[in-house]
Amino acid sequence: MLNMTPTVLKNLLQKSSTRMYPIEKREPFERYRGELFNNIDECIFCKKCQIKCPSQCITVTKDKESGTGTWICDPFACVYCSICVDACPTQSLYMKPVHRAPSAERDMMEQTGKIKLPKKKAKK
Amino acid sequence: MARTIIPFGPQHPVLPEPLHVKLVVEDEIVLEAIPALGYVHRGLEKLAEIRDYHQMIQVVERVCGICSNIHSMCYCQGIEEIMGIEVPRRAEYLRTIWSELHRMHSHLLWLGLFADAFGFEALFMQFWRIRERIMDINEATTGSRVITSVNIVGGVRQDLTPEMCSWILSEVDTAVKEIKEIQNTILNDYTVCARTKGVGVLTKEQAYDLGAAGPTLRGSGVASDMRLLKYAAFDKLDFEPIVEQDGDCYARSTVRFRETLQSAELVKQAIAGLPQGDLAAPCKGNPEGEIITRVEQPRGECLYYMKGSGKKFLDRVRIRTPTFANVPPLLAMLPNCELADVPVIILSIDPCISCTER
Numbered sequence: 001m002l003n004m005t006p007t008v009l010k011n012l013l014q015k016s017s018t019r020m021y022p023i024e025k026r027e028p029f030e031r032y033r034g035e036l037f038n039n040i041d042e043c044i045f046c047k048k049c050q051i052k053c054p055s056q057c058i059t060v061t062k063d064k065e066s067g068t069g070t071w072i073c074d075p076f077a078c079v080y081c082s083i084c085v086d087a088c089p090t091q092s093l094y095m096k097p098v099h100r101a102p103s104a105e106r107d108m109m110e111q112t113g114k115i116k117l118p119k120k121k122a123k124k
Numbered sequence: 125m126a127r128t129i130i131p132f133g134p135q136h137p138v139l140p141e142p143l144h145v146k147l148v149v150e151d152e153i154v155l156e157a158i159p160a161l162g163y164v165h166r167g168l169e170k171l172a173e174i175r176d177y178h179q180m181i182q183v184v185e186r187v188c189g190i191c192s193n194i195h196s197m198c199y200c201q202g203i204e205e206i207m208g209i210e211v212p213r214r215a216e217y218l219r220t221i222w223s224e225l226h227r228m229h230s231h232l233l234w235l236g237l238f239a240d241a242f243g244f245e246a247l248f249m250q251f252w253r254i255r256e257r258i259m260d261i262n263e264a265t266t267g268s269r270v271i272t273s274v275n276i277v278g279g280v281r282q283d284l285t286p287e288m289c290s291w292i293l294s295e296v297d298t299a300v301k302e303i304k305e306i307q308n309t310i311l312n313d314y315t316v317c318a319r320t321k322g323v324g325v326l327t328k329e330q331a332y333d334l335g336a337a338g339p340t341l342r343g344s345g346v347a348s349d350m351r352l353l354k355y356a357a358f359d360k361l362d363f364e365p366i367v368e369q370d371g372d373c374y375a376r377s378t379v380r381f382r383e384t385l386q387s388a389e390l391v392k393q394a395i396a397g398l399p400q401g402d403l404a405a406p407c408k409g410n411p412e413g414e415i416i417t418r419v420e421q422p423r424g425e426c427l428y429y430m431k432g433s434g435k436k437f438l439d440r441v442r443i444r445t446p447t448f449a450n451v452p453p454l455l456a457m458l459p460n461c462e463l464a465d466v467p468v469i470i471l472s473i474d475p476c477i478s479c480t481e482r
Contacts, residue, residue: 003308004313052178
């Protein structure tokens with residue numbers, strides 16, 4: 001009997017273990033896999049992220065006529081595994097250490113950028 | 125009084141997951157239990173046909189949240205064995221550290237739920253507060269609290285810095301100190317003992333014959349632990365399987381409680397012996413052949429059968445999870461118990477229905 005009493009008294013005298021969440025937020029950990037972003041200026045639209053993605057939430061299309069490429073990500077299908085970030089050859093994909101804010105509407109992340117032309121070899 | 129059938133579940137206050145058991149009851153004494161599973165079947169094994177063997181790691185991690193890291197470790201070990209990949213020693217140690225942290229947080233979660241099952245909500249909160257430390261370690265080291273996504277074929281994706289190692293050691297020490305503070309409550313308290321001792325007895329012979337696994341088997345006096353197979357870095361770690369003889373709910377909860385402290389000790393040992401080296405070996409080609417791998421999950425022995433035929437998609441993945449093995453012993457425990465003890469007995473096998481139905 002009364003095995004829990006010391007713990008109960010300790011809890012009464014200690015500060016609260018919980019936070020007033022929306023008002024008070026904990027600093028995110030540096031490695032936390034939060035929201036996925038694409039730095040479209042560095043993206044070469046190689047489709048590696050689309051191929052590697054386990055949840056198949058990324059679609060990359062290229063329009064050679066207009067010279068533009070489109071990178072589309074469905075954040076509601078993303079599982080935040082960061083495999084695309086590891087696979088990206090130009091490191092244009094990155095994850096912020098904060099999780100995605102809730103939204104009332106289903107929206108897609110769509111970014112359009114210019115397709116980089118292959119670098120010409122210097123004439124000898 | 126005539127026999128009546130009382131449905132237990134699929135929605136029940138003590139069950140976080142949908143398990144349905146039809147209880148044949150006479151005078152509040154259970155005579156028979158008829159299980160009904162299949163409420164959260166997702167067909168994850170079939171996904172092997174449309175996800176390549178690298179992407180399947182993410183799928184098997186999501187079979188179950190609580191033992192996600194150990195699922196992916198088992199899968200990766202199988203693929204590595206088929207393809208003949210030599211995993212770097214450091215990666216094996218890191219896998220061991222994360223798997224033992226997972227075992228710790230799974231057992232702490234279960235101890236809390238178990239306390240909640242017999243109405244001790246304050247104890248539930250205590251255990252979950254300690255568990256939060258382990259979740260923070262997971263989040264800081266791997267990038268996610270539950271689905272760690274650190275295992276890849278050939279090794280791991282994340283490393284532990286020396287500062288992280290010392291922080292993990294201090295956090296685990298604090299967690300152990302806090303666990304020991306409530307040890308007296310969970311093991312010696314009158315109300316806890318009254319609700320768990322002599323309830324849901326499973327004899328050693330029954331446990332062995334019905335194919336129980338994990339703490340359910342060890343709580344009945346059988347020293348069976350898959351970590352003795354010396355996978356990952358367990359060949360260099362010093363531990364003995366924790367065994368209790370009584371076979372009742374109290375014995376099973378004691379096994380899990382002691383395993384939590386044992387896991388903390390294993391984490392310390394693994395960090396102390398962490399060698400330098402690469403994190404992952406290169407992985408080229410596709411798996412060809414078939415393999416069975418076994419690991420020890422918090423709930424018991426988990427078995428993976430994988431078959432590849434040289435293509436990037438596996439032909440077959442079969443996952444035999446520990447709860448699947450523990451359902452027949454559960455049905456042997458329930459007859460002749462009181463109706464009020466049913467939640468405690470069901471929770472004492474630590475049911476993971478998402479694992480069972482995949």
